[in-house]
Amino acid sequence: MHHHLNRLLAGYLGLPLLLGACGPKISAFKIEPRRICAGDTVSITFKTRGQARLLAVRRGGTVADTTTYIIVAESHGKPAYRMADVVPFPAICRTTAAASRNSSI
Numbered sequence: 103m104h105h106h107l108n109r110l111l112a113g114y115l116g117l118p119l120l121l122g123a124c125g126p127k128i129s130a131f132k133i134e135p136r137r138i139c140a141g142d143t144v145s146i147t148f149k150t151r152g153q154a155r156l157l158a159v160r161r162g163g164t165v166a167d168t169t170t171y172i173i174v175a176e177s178h179g180k181p182a183y184r185m186a187d188v189v190p191f192p193a194i195c196r197t198t199a200a201a202s203r204n205s206s207i
Contacts, residue, residue, distance in 0.1 A: 125178060126180055130147065138188060139195030158172075167189070169187070
């Protein structure tokens with residue numbers, strides 16, 4: 103009788119561990135480059151367990167100062183997320199553009 107009860111309890115106690123392993127997970131989230139000039143593109147790669155969604159939130163005035171990318175993974179009604187910012191550097195970009203125009207003369 104004890105043997106059967108121990109096995110039954112082990113099954114119940116192990117069940118939350120198995121269900122927890124099926125939850126959402128973000129094992130990789132990478133954005134390159136993180137500093138850009140206006141008009142540049144970024145590469146976004148990610149690896150998730152669960153259904154993935156990528157959100158982009160722009161902050162700033164008429165020209166966005168920063169874009170925050172948010173990866174959300176959902177599984178069994180539970181979310182997991184990570185965020186990363188991409189920041190434009192207009193002053194550096196103008197200097198670089200002026201230098202490349204002058205170097206072609």
